[in-house]
Structures are given as C-alpha cells and as structure tokens.
Amino acid sequence: MAGIRLEKLTKKFGSHPVVDxxxxxxxxxxxxxxxxxxxxxxxxxLRIIAGLERSDSGRVYIGNRLANHVPPKDRDVAMVFQDYAxxxxxxxxxxxxxxxxxxxxxxxxxxxxxxxxxxxxxxEGLLSRRPRHLSGGxxxxxxxxxxxxxxxxxxxxxxxxSNLDALLRVHMRTELIRLxxxxxxxxxxxxxxxxxxxxxxxxxxxxxxxxxxxxxTPGQIYAEPINxxxxxxxxxxxxxxxxxxxxxxxxxxxxxxxxxxxxxxLKDGAERFELRTPSEGxxxxxxxxxxxxxxxxxxxxxxxxxxxxxxxxxxxxPLGYEAIIYASIGSHSLATRTESxxxxxxxxxxxxxxxxxxxxxxxxxxxxxxLQKPK
Amino acid sequence: MTTASSFSPRLRTALRYAVAFLLSxxxxxxxxxxxxxxxxxxxxxxxxxxxxxxxxxxxxxFTKLFxxxxxPTYLMNSIIVSSLSMVINVLxxxxxxxxxxxxxxxxxxxxxxxxxxxxxxxxIVLMVPIYQMLGALGLVDNIxxxxxxxxxxxxxxxxxLMGPFFDSVPRSVEEAAALDGAGRLSVLFRxxxxxxxxxxxxxxxYSFIASWTEYAFANILILSEESKTLPVGLARFITQYxxxxxxxxxxxxxxxxxxxxxxAFVGRYFVESITGSIK
Numbered sequence: 134m135a136g137i138r139l140e141k142l143t144k145k146f147g148s149h150p151v152v153d154x155x156x157x158x159x160x161x162x163x164x165x166x167x168x169x170x171x172x173x174x175x176x177x178x179l180r181i182i183a184g185l186e187r188s189d190s191g192r193v194y195i196g197n198r199l200a201n202h203v204p205p206k207d208r209d210v211a212m213v214f215q216d217y218a219x220x221x222x223x224x225x226x227x228x229x230x231x232x233x234x235x236x237x238x239x240x241x242x243x244x245x246x247x248x249x250x251x252x253x254x255x256x257e258g259l260l261s262r263r264p265r266h267l268s269g270g271x272x273x274x275x276x277x278x279x280x281x282x283x284x285x286x287x288x289x290x291x292x293x294x295s296n297l298d299a300l301l302r303v304h305m306r307t308e309l310i311r312l313x314x315x316x317x318x319x320x321x322x323x324x325x326x327x328x329x330x331x332x333x334x335x336x337x338x339x340x341x342x343x344x345x346x347x348x349x350t351p352g353q354i355y356a357e358p359i360n361x362x363x364x365x366x367x368x369x370x371x372x373x374x375x376x377x378x379x380x381x382x383x384x385x386x387x388x389x390x391x392x393x394x395x396x397x398x399l400k401d402g403a404e405r406f407e408l409r410t411p412s413e414g415x416x417x418x419x420x421x422x423x424x425x426x427x428x429x430x431x432x433x434x435x436x437x438x439x440x441x442x443x444x445x446x447x448x449x450x451p452l453g454y455e456a457i458i459y460a461s462i463g464s465h466s467l468a469t470r471t472e473s474x475x476x477x478x479x480x481x482x483x484x485x486x487x488x489x490x491x492x493x494x495x496x497x498x499x500x501x502x503x504l505q506k507p508k
Numbered sequence: 509m510t511t512a513s514s515f516s517p518r519l520r521t522a523l524r525y526a527v528a529f530l531l532s533x534x535x536x537x538x539x540x541x542x543x544x545x546x547x548x549x550x551x552x553x554x555x556x557x558x559x560x561x562x563x564x565x566x567x568x569x570f571t572k573l574f575x576x577x578x579x580p581t582y583l584m585n586s587i588i589v590s591s592l593s594m595v596i597n598v599l600x601x602x603x604x605x606x607x608x609x610x611x612x613x614x615x616x617x618x619x620x621x622x623x624x625x626x627x628x629x630x631x632i633v634l635m636v637p638i639y640q641m642l643g644a645l646g647l648v649d650n651i652x653x654x655x656x657x658x659x660x661x662x663x664x665x666x667x668x669l670m671g672p673f674f675d676s677v678p679r680s681v682e683e684a685a686a687l688d689g690a691g692r693l694s695v696l697f698r699x700x701x702x703x704x705x706x707x708x709x710x711x712x713x714y715s716f717i718a719s720w721t722e723y724a725f726a727n728i729l730i731l732s733e734e735s736k737t738l739p740v741g742l743a744r745f746i747t748q749y750x751x752x753x754x755x756x757x758x759x760x761x762x763x764x765x766x767x768x769x770x771x772a773f774v775g776r777y778f779v780e781s782i783t784g785s786i787k
C-alpha cells in the first residue's frame with residue numbers, strides 16, 4: 134500500500150493545459166474522490182498516475198518512489214475503466230487471472246486468488262462466461278474483480294459507475310465503500326457526479342479547467358466552498374446566487390442586491406467574513422443554499438434575517454419527505470428546501486428569511502469566498 | 509378483404525425476392541453449366557442442343573485431368589503461390605496494421621497514404637517496371653516472383669480492411685492489459701490479435717483467393733510450363749485446333765472448390781468487413 138504525491142503536474146494538449154500545476158497528497162488507505170465537470174482534467178490526471186499518459190512537467194510519487202519514468206506495468210496500480218475494458222476473448226476467470234499470469238504467479242496461487250476475488254465481489258457463478266454474455270452490472274463487477282485480484286498498492290477508478298442504471302449505481306456505491314473498508318487500499322475515484330463524490334469520498338478534490346479548486350471532506354466542501362465554482366457545483370438544487378454590493382448602515386455591514394429587491398443585514402458579518410475596509414460598494418455575489426431560506430410561517434423564526442419584501446411561490450415540487458419550492462423575489466428566482474409545503478400554494482406571497490449562519494459571500498471579480506479561513 | 513396498405517409490403521417483399529432470384533440466376537447458371545459439364549462427354553458438350561442435365565454421367569474428364577494433362581503441376585504451383593502469398597500477407601499486414609492503427613509516431617499518416625496509394629495505379633500499369641525489377645532479382649519465371657507480386661497488390665487492400673477491426677477494439681483494453689503487466693508484444697498477441705481474428709481471417713481468405721485467381725502477372729512472369737499456375741494453365745486448355753471442353757470444365761470445377769470452401773468458413777466476416785458493418 135502506498136500514499137501518492139503529485140507535485141506541480143502539468144499536461145497540455147496542444148497549447149491548452151488540461152492539468153495545470155496540480156499538487157496533491159493522498160494518504161495511504163484513503164478513498165479520495167476527484168470530481169469536476171467533464172473536460173476538467175480529472176481523467177487525464179488519473180491516467181498520468183497510471184502511467185498511461187505522460188505529464189509535460191511535474192512529478193508523481195507512488196509510495197516514496199518517483200514514478201514518472203516507471204512504465205504502467207511496473208507501477209503496481211490497477212485501474213477500472215469507464216467502459217470496463219474487459220478482454221472480450223477471455224472468460225471471466227481468465228480475465229481475472231490475466232494480470233496474475235502476466236506476473237508469472239504459480240498456477241495454484243492464481244486459482245486461489247481468482248476464486249477469492251470472485252467471492253468478494255459475488256461473481257463466483259460467472260467464472261466460465263464470456264464478457265459479452267454478461268449484463269452491465271456483471272461486467273462492472275468483473276472489471277472490479279480484475280482490479281482487486283492482484284492486490285495492487287493503488288486503485289484508480291475512472292467513472293466506473295456511469296454506465297449503470299440508477300438503482301444499480303446506488304447499490305454499487307455502497308459495495309465499493311465496503312470493498313475499500315475490507316481491502317484498505319488507497320483509492321482514487323474520478324467522477325463528474327457530485328452525489329457520488331459526496332457519498333463515497335473520505336476527501337474530495339474539486340477540479341475545474343485543469344486546476345485544483347478545493348480539497349476537503351464532503352462536509353467542508355458543502356458548507357465552506359472556497360469559490361463560486363465549488364459552491365455552484367455541489368448541492369441539488371444548487372446554491373442560490375444573487376449579485377449585489379456590500380454597504381454599511383449605522384456601522385453595520387449589509388448586502389444589497391443589484392435590483393434592490395433584497396437588503397440583508399450581515400449580523401455577524403465581521404466575524405464570519407473577511408471584509409476589507411472600506412467595503413462600501415464592493416461588488417459581491419451572495420450565495421445561500423436552498424435549506425438556508427425559510428418561507429411562509431417559518432420565516433424569521435430561527436436565527437434568520439427576515440426580509441422586508443415577500444416572495445411569490447412559483448413552483449412546488451413535493452418529494453415525499455421534503456419539498457423543493459421555487460419562489461421569486463424581485464428579479465431573482467430562489468430554490469428553497471422545506472420539510473413540508475402544506476401551507477404554500479403557487480402564487481402565494483409569503484414572508485421570507487435567510488439563515489445568517491448559511492450565508493456566503495463571494496468577490497464578484499475573483500469569485501473567491503469571503504468566508505474567514507479557519508484558523 | 510385485402511387493403512392496399514397491408515398488401516403493398518408483401519408485394520414489395522415478393523419483388524425483392526424476384527430481383528434477388530434473377531440476379532442469382534445470372535451468376536449461378538454459368539457455374540451450373542461448368543459444374544454439370546464436368547460430368548458430360550465431349551460429344552454431349554459440343555452438340556448444338558445444350559443439355560440441362562448430363563445424359564450420361566461420366567468421370568473420365570477428372571481422370572484425364574489428373575493423369576494426362578499438366579493440371580497437377582498447375583495445381584501444386586497455385587497451392588504454393590497462394591499459400592505463401594497468404595501467409596506473408598497476413599504476417600506483414602497484421603503487424604503493419606497494429607503499427608498504423610495503434611501506435612503513435614511521426615509520419616504514420618504519410619506511410620498509410622503511401623501504402624494505400626498503390627491502389628491509385630491499375631496493376632497493369634506497373635507491369636513493365638515490375639517485370640524489370642523481378643528480372644534484376646532473378647525472379648522472372650519463378651513462382652516466388654508471383655508471391656512477391658501478389659503480396660504487393662494484396663497488402664494495401666488488406667491493410668485498409670483491417671482498419672474497422674482495430675477500431676472495434678477499445679484502446680482501454682490495451683491500457684488495461686498494460687496495467688495488468690503485459691508488455692507491448694504480449695498486448696498484441698494475447699489481447700489485440702484474438703480480438704481482430706475475424707479481420708485476419710478475412711485478409712487471409714482475400715489474399716489467398718486473389719492469388720489463386722491472378723492471371724495477368726502469372727501469364728507474363730512465368731514462361732516455363734512447369735511453373736505455371738492454374739488460371740494460366742486452364743487457359744492453355746483452349747488451343748487453336750482443339751479444346752477439350754470436358755476436361756476444361758473439370759479443371760474449372762476443381763479450381764473453384766477451395767474458393768467456395770474458404771468462403772463457406774469466413775464469408776460472413778468477409779462481407780461484413782467490406783460492407784462496414786463490423787461493430
């Protein structure tokens with residue numbers, strides 16, 4: 134087993150950097166999820182770690198060994214590909230055994246390891262079948278089996294669940310987490326799906342345009358996004374954004390939206406945010422997650438700031454255990470989340486309040502969060 | 509009552525069958541007469557009224573073919589030339605197509621265009637230079653010269669045929685094998701070649717048949733009787749003063765056999781690769 138260290142990795146396709154000065158440390162035994170929109174460089178980064186792609190500059194350490202010039206077969210890593218990449222001409226048993234045979238493992242040891250891996254992922258009954266006679270979920274399992282059978286130091290998983298149907302995907306998520314607990318091997322898991330990232334990763338790396346945006350636990354990423362991109366990428370429905378300016382009144386900071394429909398006092402503004410003085414008129418973007426907005430009777434009950442204006446209910450989406458309500462205030466449409474929407478009907482004008490503890494402010498120009506960095 | 513809408517698809521199917529039937533008649537009738545002709549007497553063959561079925565079933569055309577004529581020599585030469593051409597073509601093209609379709613290096617596209625470019629010229633245009641080259645190499649009147657020529661003309665098309673087969677093998681499979689510990693050659697022989705095997709079968713059949721039926725070069729490059737191949741040899745059955753039609757039919761029948769057998773085995777792949785329906 135091994136930790137991984139990436140130092141200033143850069144890879145360009147033409148003049149366009151796909152991975153841009155990326156540095157990252159991955160602990161031994163960690164389940165790290167790399168997430169970002171398609172084309173953000175996450176798969177390229179994975180391929181560089183696997184040795185399938187060469188970086189233009191920077192270093193890759195696997196364990197304590199500089200791996201830049203180590204060919205893929207000697208890196209002792211296993212990768213699960215999005216399209217599974219099974220050997221179509223071999224049956225499941227031989228697919229699993231391939232890597233062991235290539236490494237000249239004695240025959241009875243191959244047999245023992247293949248059967249053990251097959252048992253772990255529940256494909257003992259499929260060993261004599263060819264890949265084309267397997268369902269998508271079964272192929273996925275075989276691909277996983279092929280990765281774990283060698284007990285490599287590192288698993289690289291490239292969107293392994295994206296070709297499965299929704300139900301199977303949820304099931305495989307828990308399956309993968311269980312496997313990781315059982316094996317304890319370092320996992321780097323690439324996905325564009327924020328839900329996968331949130332539910333699976335012990336740490337999440339958010340990437341965009343080849344650059345590392347934020348690294349943190351799922352909780353940190355959700356609650357303290359460091360910029361507008363990260364804030365907008367996670368959450369469903371996503372965080373509400375409202376452009377406006379910062380102003381002061383009676384020595385207290387407050388936020389005013391561009392269309393003046395929302396004026397919000399920042400009660401503990403000085404403690405929560407890094408507000409450089411003078412911040413008067415500074416263009417910012419205010420962000421608040423759907424669960425940070427209260428509508429109707431609940432508005433203003435908690436530590437919220439009740440707004441002067443009222444919001445008009447536009448769409449109610451009951452989801453059973455909760456409801457998503459879209460309401461408009463001024464020119465803004467806000468998504469809110471509530472446990473019950475019995476009292477709200479489309480067209481209602483209702484009071485609205487924002488939870489102060491869940492407010493975010495981003496600099497309009499740099500798009501960086503103005504939240505105080507944890508000391 | 510039959511409505512127009514329920515009738516027309518059936519009519520269309522019937523028309524399709526009718527057209528297909530007529531076309532296959534055009535192709536099959538000559539074969540039929542060659543095949544049945546091989547079992548007719550010469551008298552029956554040259555009679556002004558053609559017979560659909562032999563009046564008298566005889567095998568003497570075949571016994572004459574293998575005892576009196578040079579046919580066994582031609583047959584042996586053809587087997588040697590076609591088999592060698594096939595083996596060399598398959599070896600060359602398999603490796604070349606891996607390089608062209610799977611490896612990345614400077615000039616790759618240029619090489620591909622140059623190889624395929626051979627097809628710009630009708631083979632006959634190259635007859636004189638090829639004759640001179642083979643002459644310099646001492647390969648005129650030598651069946652090895654025919655092997656060289658056959659491979660030269662079969663390889664570009666074979667290379668082009670292999671394209672879709674290689675495209676159907678995802679790169680990730682190669683990469684998975686590389687991570688599994690396989691070196692370049694192991695990846696090629698254990699992973700890729702088994703997956704493109706239908707393509708290899710196709711080019712094997714193609715190059716065998718192309719060599720088996722090649723006439724122009726075999727006619728010009730081979731001078732002596734003992735080095736001639738079947739197409740040229742069979743043509744010599746037709747002479748100025750006498751043609752043994754029965755023996756010619758028997759020779760043509762035996763000559764067509766390997767082609768029919770090969771197609772029976774890999775014909776499906778062959779058609780699929782030509783029509784581009786490989787997945």
